[in-house]
Amino acid sequence: MVSQKEQKTSSVQQLIANSRNHKTKKIVEKAMPTLLFSAAVLSILTTFGIVFTLIFETFEFFKRVSITDFLFGTEWLPFSGKEQLFGIWALIAGTLKVTLIATIVAVPFGIGSAIFLSEYANEKTRRIVKPVLEVLAGVPTIVYGFFALTFVTPLLQELVPSLKLFNALSPGIVVGVMILPMITSLSEDAMSSVPNSMREGALALGATKFEVAIKVVLPAALSGIISSVVLAVSRAIGETMIVSLAGGATPKFNFNVTDSIQTMTAYIVQVSSGDAGYGTTIYYSIYSVGFTLFIFTLAMNLLAQYISKRFREVY
Amino acid sequence: MVVNFKEEKLANKVKQTVGQPSTEVAKNIVYDTRNLNLWYGDHHGLKDINLSVYENEVTAIIGPSGCGKSTYLKTLNRMVELVPSVRTSGEILYRERNILDKNYTVEELRTRVGMVFQKPNPFPKSIYDNIAYGPRIHGIKNKKILDEIVEKSLRGAAIWDEVKDRLNQNAYGLSGGQQQRICMARCLAIEPDVILMDEPTSALDPISTLKVEELVQELKKDYSIVIVTHNMQQAARISDRTAFFLNGEVVEYDQTDIIFQTPNDQRTEDYISGRFG
Amino acid sequence: MRYMDDAVVMKRMAKRITFNKVWKSLFFAATAFALVALAILLYRIVSQGAGYLTFDFLTNFASRFANKAGIKAALIGSLWLMAVVAPVSIILGVGTAVYLEEYAKKNKLNDFIRMNISNLAGVPSIVFGLLGLTIFVRMLGLGKSVLAAGFTMSLLILPVIIVAAQEAIRAVPNEQREASYGMGATKWQTILRVVLPAAIPGILTGSILALSRAIGETAPLVVIGIPVILQFLPNSLLSQFTALPMQIYDWAKRPQEAFQYVAAAGILVLMVVLLLMNSIAIFIRNKFQKRY
Numbered sequence: 001m002v003s004q005k006e007q008k009t010s011s012v013q014q015l016i017a018n019s020r021n022h023k024t025k026k027i028v029e030k031a032m033p034t035l036l037f038s039a040a041v042l043s044i045l046t047t048f049g050i051v052f053t054l055i056f057e058t059f060e061f062f063k064r065v066s067i068t069d070f071l072f073g074t075e076w077l078p079f080s081g082k083e084q085l086f087g088i089w090a091l092i093a094g095t096l097k098v099t100l101i102a103t104i105v106a107v108p109f110g111i112g113s114a115i116f117l118s119e120y121a122n123e124k125t126r127r128i129v130k131p132v133l134e135v136l137a138g139v140p141t142i143v144y145g146f147f148a149l150t151f152v153t154p155l156l157q158e159l160v161p162s163l164k165l166f167n168a169l170s171p172g173i174v175v176g177v178m179i180l181p182m183i184t185s186l187s188e189d190a191m192s193s194v195p196n197s198m199r200e201g202a203l204a205l206g207a208t209k210f211e212v213a214i215k216v217v218l219p220a221a222l223s224g225i226i227s228s229v230v231l232a233v234s235r236a237i238g239e240t241m242i243v244s245l246a247g248g249a250t251p252k253f254n255f256n257v258t259d260s261i262q263t264m265t266a267y268i269v270q271v272s273s274g275d276a277g278y279g280t281t282i283y284y285s286i287y288s289v290g291f292t293l294f295i296f297t298l299a300m301n302l303l304a305q306y307i308s309k310r311f312r313e314v315y
Numbered sequence: 316m317v318v319n320f321k322e323e324k325l326a327n328k329v330k331q332t333v334g335q336p337s338t339e340v341a342k343n344i345v346y347d348t349r350n351l352n353l354w355y356g357d358h359h360g361l362k363d364i365n366l367s368v369y370e371n372e373v374t375a376i377i378g379p380s381g382c383g384k385s386t387y388l389k390t391l392n393r394m395v396e397l398v399p400s401v402r403t404s405g406e407i408l409y410r411e412r413n414i415l416d417k418n419y420t421v422e423e424l425r426t427r428v429g430m431v432f433q434k435p436n437p438f439p440k441s442i443y444d445n446i447a448y449g450p451r452i453h454g455i456k457n458k459k460i461l462d463e464i465v466e467k468s469l470r471g472a473a474i475w476d477e478v479k480d481r482l483n484q485n486a487y488g489l490s491g492g493q494q495q496r497i498c499m500a501r502c503l504a505i506e507p508d509v510i511l512m513d514e515p516t517s518a519l520d521p522i523s524t525l526k527v528e529e530l531v532q533e534l535k536k537d538y539s540i541v542i543v544t545h546n547m548q549q550a551a552r553i554s555d556r557t558a559f560f561l562n563g564e565v566v567e568y569d570q571t572d573i574i575f576q577t578p579n580d581q582r583t584e585d586y587i588s589g590r591f592g
Numbered sequence: 593m594r595y596m597d598d599a600v601v602m603k604r605m606a607k608r609i610t611f612n613k614v615w616k617s618l619f620f621a622a623t624a625f626a627l628v629a630l631a632i633l634l635y636r637i638v639s640q641g642a643g644y645l646t647f648d649f650l651t652n653f654a655s656r657f658a659n660k661a662g663i664k665a666a667l668i669g670s671l672w673l674m675a676v677v678a679p680v681s682i683i684l685g686v687g688t689a690v691y692l693e694e695y696a697k698k699n700k701l702n703d704f705i706r707m708n709i710s711n712l713a714g715v716p717s718i719v720f721g722l723l724g725l726t727i728f729v730r731m732l733g734l735g736k737s738v739l740a741a742g743f744t745m746s747l748l749i750l751p752v753i754i755v756a757a758q759e760a761i762r763a764v765p766n767e768q769r770e771a772s773y774g775m776g777a778t779k780w781q782t783i784l785r786v787v788l789p790a791a792i793p794g795i796l797t798g799s800i801l802a803l804s805r806a807i808g809e810t811a812p813l814v815v816i817g818i819p820v821i822l823q824f825l826p827n828s829l830l831s832q833f834t835a836l837p838m839q840i841y842d843w844a845k846r847p848q849e850a851f852q853y854v855a856a857a858g859i860l861v862l863m864v865v866l867l868l869m870n871s872i873a874i875f876i877r878n879k880f881q882k883r884y
Contacts, residue, residue: 012450012464012506016426019454025778032780033695039687040696043709043754046747050719053726112622120616121623129623136630138801138866140808142837143859146844147633150640150852177629184626208612231714238716240811241837245844265718265811272721272815278730286815290722294715301714305707394773399697426776436767439790449775452785498771505775 054294057287064281070288074253076262078271078282086285088292090251094168094261095296098243101172101257102179102236107229109176110183114225117184118191119213130185137181145245148174153246166248166260174246175239179232186231190224191217223311227304234300238293240265264293343370345509345539346391350405351415353386353563355398360386362563364405368509373531373540375554375571377547379591383563384543385433388511391541392428393421410508426453429502433514435494437486437501442469442478445486445497449505464504472500473530492523499530510534512542516549528553547587551575559583637863641856649857654821654839658850663858665822666839669738670807670865672826673835676742677749677806682799684746685753686788689795692754693761694783713751720748721815729816736817739829744812749802756798760791793880800873804866810837836862 062070065086073087113133117126153170157163163170194217202212218225248260249270262270268286276282346368353361361383368374368391376384389395390407393414406413414424437445446465455461465482469475474496478489486497495515502510512531516524531540531553544550550557551571558568559580567574567583578584585591652662688709696702724744734740764787772782788795818834820842826833840862843855 012455012504013427015455015460016450016453016505029778029780032783033691036687036691036695039684040691040705042684043688043712043750044705046723046750047708047712049727050715050723053723054719057726109622109625112619113626116616116619116623120619129627132627132630135870136626138804138808138870139630139633140810140837140862140866142808142810142840142844143633143637143862146840146855146859147636149844151632151636177626180626184623208608210612210615211608234714238718240716240718240814241841244814245841265716268718268722269811269814272725272817287722290719294719297714297716297719298711301711304714305710392774394770397770397773422776422778424776425774430770430774432767432770432774434767436765436771438768438771438786448772448785449777452772452775452777452781501771501775 050294054287054291057284058291061281061284061288064284065288076251076267078285084281086288087253088264088289090253091262091264091267091289092292093253093255094243094247094251094263094266095237095293097168097255097257097261098172098175098239098247098263099233099236101169102175103229103233105173105176106180106183106232106236110180110229110232111187111225113180114184114187114191115213115218118188119209119217133181133184136177137185139178141178141239141241142245144174144178145171145242148242148246160258163258164248164260166246166250168247168257168259168261171243171246172257174242175236178239178242179235182232182235183228186228187221187225190221190228193224194220223307226311227308230300230304230307234297234304237300238265238297240269244269264289268293342372344368344408345370345410346541347408347411348405349408351387351390351407352404353383353390353395354402356400360563361390364565366558366565366568368539368541369556370539371535371537372555373535373542373553375550375557376541376543376560377545377550377557377586378560379586380545382560384560385513386563387560388513388541388543390415391509391511392425392430394425394430396421426505427507428509428511429505429507431495431499431502431510431512431515434518435491435498437489437494437497439485439487441483442486442489442497443482445501446504448501453505468500468504469497471503471534472496473526473533474500490523492519492526495519495523495527496530499527499534503534507538509539509541512540514543514545517545524549547575559586561586637856637859640853641858641860644853644857645860649854650861653823654834654842656821658848658854661843661851661854663836663839663861665825666834666836666858667861667865668825669822669833670835672738672829672831672833673742673745674803674807676738676829677745678799678803680742681746681749681753681802681806682795685750685799685802686757686795688750688754689757689761690783690788693758694779694787709751709754713755716811717748717809718811718815720744721812723747724812724816734830736819736832737830738826738833741813741816741818741833741835742829744816745806745809748809748812749806752802752805753795753799756802757791757795760794760798761787763794764790793876797873797877800869800876804869804873807835807865807869808837808862810841813838814841836865 070086070088072089073085074089075085075087076090077083077085117129121129148170152174153163153165153167156170160169198216198220199212202216207215243263244266247263247266249262249266250260251262251267252259267289271282271286344367346366348364348366351361351364352359364387376387378384386395390403391409395401403415405415407415409424409428412419438448440448443465446468447461450461450464455464466475469478474493477493478497486494489497495518499515516527519527528549531542534540542554554571556569557571557574559566559574559582561582567578567580569579574583575587578587649662650667651664652660653665655661692702692706696705721744724740728734728740728743729736732740734743768786768790769782772786777785813835818838819832820834820838822832822834836858840855840858843851843858
C-alpha cells in the first residue's frame with residue numbers, strides 16, 4: 001500500500017523529468033524578450049519615420065520656396081498661375097479659427113457635463129450617459145463633416161444670413177461637438193479620483209453640492225481638466241475631414257468666421273485628392289504644412305503631459 | 316535522485332511509526348540554511364539565518380509582521396527574486412545543493428518545492444485546468460494521466476468530494492476555503508518534495524482554517540512542510556518545530572513543545588505570551 | 593458671544609441653495625447638449641439615407657449617377673483593409689504591451705518607448721497618411737494597395753491597442769503570476785498560459801474599438817491617394833481598392849443634391865458596421881468580466 005503510493009509520488013516527477021524539453025524551452029525563453037522588444041522598437045521607428053519623412057520632404061520644399069516667405073507670409077496661393085505664394089499664416093489662421101470656435105463650444109459643455117456626471121448624477125444616469133458619450137466619440141469624422149455641411153451650415157444660414165456655404169463657424173461648432181466627449185470623459189475621470197473624504201469634509205460644513213464642485217473638486221482636479229482640454233485642442237488642430245467638407249478651400253489671413261477658409265489639414269487633403277504630380281513644388285508643400293501641423297500638435301501633447309505630471313495631485 | 320527520495324521517505328515512515336516525535340532522531344535534512352543574509356536595496360531584511368528543515372515535519376515560522384518570515388519562506392523557492400533589487404549572501408542547501416547558486420535552475424527548484432499563498436489565488440480557469448496546470452507546463456499531455464493526477468491531487472487536498480461533479484466549472488465559483496484547498500491540490504499535482512505555505516489560513520474563516528490545518532497534518536506524512544503563520548496557536552497545534560523570527564533574525568529555533576513551554580530567550584517568551592507583536 | 597448670526601446665515605442659505613439648483617440644471621443642460629447632438633445626427637442620417645439603402649445599393653459598384661451608385665467595392669474594400677490591419681496591429685500591439693509590462697526594466701530606453709507611444713497617440717491621422725505615402729506607397733513601392741493602406745492604418749491605431757493591452761495585462765493580479773512561477777513555470781509559460789488568457793477580454797475589447805476607429809478613418813486614405821470610382825474588387829493584398837469612408841467622402845463633396853442621400857446611405861452602412869463591432873466589444877466585455 002505504502003510502496004504503491006510512493007511509486008506514484010515519483011511517477012509524476014519522473015514523467016516531468018522525462019518530458020522536459022530543456023533545449024526548446026531555453027531557446028523560447030531567450031528569444032521571446034528579443035522578439036517582443038523588436039515590436040516595441042517599431043513604435044520608435046514610426047516616430048522616426050514620421051519625423052524624417054517630414055524633415056526631408058520639407059527640406060526639399062525649402063529648396064524651391066524661401067523659408068522666410070513661408071514662415072512670415074500671410075498669403076497662400078499655390079495654384080496661382082503667375083506667382084505661387086506659400087505664406088503659412090493663411091492656413092494657420094484657418095486652423096486657429098476652427099480650433100478657437102471648437103474650444104469655445106467644447107470647454108463649457110464638456111466641463112459642465114463632467115461636473116454633472118461626477119457630482120450630481122446618480123449611478124444609473126452615469127451608466128446610461130457614459131456609453132452614449134462613447135458612441136459620440138466613436139462617430140467617424142467623415143460623418144461629422146457630412147453633418148456640418150448638410151445640417152449645421154443650412155441651420156446657421158437661417159440665423160446668420162451672411163454666412164457662406166463654406167465657413168469657419170459650422171465646422172468649428174461640429175469639431176467642438178466631436179472633441180466634447182473627450183473633455184467630458186477625461187475631466188470626469190480626474191474629478192472622480194478626488195477622494196470622497198474631501199467632499200464629505202465640505203458637505204459636513206453645510207456647503208451645497210455646487211460649492212463643493214467649484215471650490216473643492218474643481219481645484220483638486222484642475223491639472224487633469226486642463227490637460228484634457230489641451231489634448232482636445234490638439235485633436236481639433238489635427239482634425240481633417242470636417243474642415244475639408246465644410247470649411248472650404250480659400251486660405252485667408254483674417255478673423256472672419258463667416259467666410260470660406262482653409263485649414264492646414266484641408267490643404268493637404270485638397271492637394272492629395274487632386275493630381276499634383278510627384279516632385280512638384282505643390283507636392284512638397286504638403287509636407288511642409290504637415291510638418292507645421294506636427295509641431296503644433298506635438299507641442300500641445302507635450303504640454304498636456306507636462307501639466308498632468310507636474311501638477312498631479314497625490315491623494 | 317528521485318529513487319533516493321523514495322527510500323528516504325520510506326525510512327522515515329518506519330521511524331515515525333516506531334519513534335516518539337519529541338526525542339531527536341537523526342532525521343534527513345531537506346533544507347540547510349547557512350549564514351543567509353538578504354537585502355532589499357539598503358534594507359537588511361534577513362540577518363545571518365541558520366536553520367534546518369527536516370523531512371516529513373511541519374516547520375512553523377512565527378514572528379511579528381515585518382520580521383522577515385515571509386521573505387525567508389520566499390527565499391526557499393527563490394520567489395523573492397521577483398522583487399527587483401534583492402541581494403543575498405550565504406547559502407541554502409536543498410538536498411545538499413546550494414539553490415542560491417546562479418547555476419541552479421529556478422524552474423527545477425520550484426518543480427520540487429510547491430507553494431501555497433496567503434490569499435487563495437486559483438487561476439480564472441476551470442477546476443480541472445487549475446490542477447492540471449502544473450503537469451501541463453512540465454509537458455504532461457496525456458489525458459488519462461492528467462485525469463488521474465487531477466483526481467489524486469483533489470483527493471489529497473480533501474476536496475474531491477466537494478468538486479468532483481463540477482470539475483469544468485470556474486474555480487472562482489468556490490468559497491475562499493475551497494479555493495485555498497484547490498490551490499493546495501494544484502500544488503500537490505506535481506507531487507513536490509516540500510510544500511511552502513505563506514500564512515495559508517489568514518484569509519479564511521475558522522471552519523475553513525480547521526480543514527486546512529487537518530490537511531497539513533495529513534500531508535506531512537508524504538511531504539515536508541514549511542509554514543509561515545502569524546497565528547501562534549496554529550503553530551502550536553500543527554508544527555513539529557518552530558522558528559521565532561524578529562527583525563530579520565532567528566531568535567530561537569527548536570521543537571515546538573520547547574518553544575511554547577520552555578523558551579530559552581526572553582524575547583520569545585514575551586512574544587508567545589502576547590506582550591508584543 | 594457668537595460670531596455667526598443665524599439670520600444672516602439663513603438669508604444667505606436660501607440664495608446658495610437656489611444657486612445650486614440653477615447650476616445643477618445648467619450642468620444637466622450641458623450633458624443634454626451632447627446627447628441631443630447625437631440624437632439629431634443619427635436622426636438626420638437615418639431619415640436621409642434610409643430611402644436609398646436598398647439591396648441594389650449594397651451590390652452595385654460606384655457610378656456617376658446617383659440612382660445607380662452602390663457601395664459594394666467600398667464595403668468589400670474595407671473588409672480587405674481590416675484583414676490586414678487586424679492581425680498586424682494586434683500582434684504588434686500586444687507584443688509591445690507584453691514587453692513593456694512583463695519584460696521591460698526601468699531604464700531610459702524603455703521610458704523613451706513609453707513616452708513615444710503616448711506622443712504617437714496624439715499625432716493627427718493625416719500625418720500618418722504622409723508617412724504611409726512616403727514610406728509604403730513610394731519607398732517600398734507598394735502603390736495605393738490594400739497592403740500600403742493597411743500598414744498605415746495599423747501604425748495609426750497601434751498606440752491605442754498598446755495602451756488597452758497594457759491596461760488589461762496590468763489588471764492581472766500578481767498573485768496569478770506568483771502561483772504560476774511557484775509551480776516551476778518559466779516566464780514565457782506564465783505569460784502565455786496565465787497572463788494573456790486572463791487579459792484577453794480587455795485586449796479584445798480595446799482592439800475592436802481601435803479597429804472601429806480604423807474603419808471610419810478617412811484622412812490617411814485620402815493622402816495615400818486611394819481611388820474612389822472602382823468597378824472591380826481587390827483580388828490580392830497588392831490590388832487597388834477603395835473603402836467606406838473614402839466613398840462617403842467622395843459622395844458628400846459632390847454638388848448634386850441626390851448624392852447627399854447616397855452619402856447618407858453610405859454613412860448608414862458604415863454606422864451599422866461600427867455598431868456591429870461595438871456590440872461585439874461590449875458582448876466580450878460583459879461575457880468575460882472576471883472576478884479576482
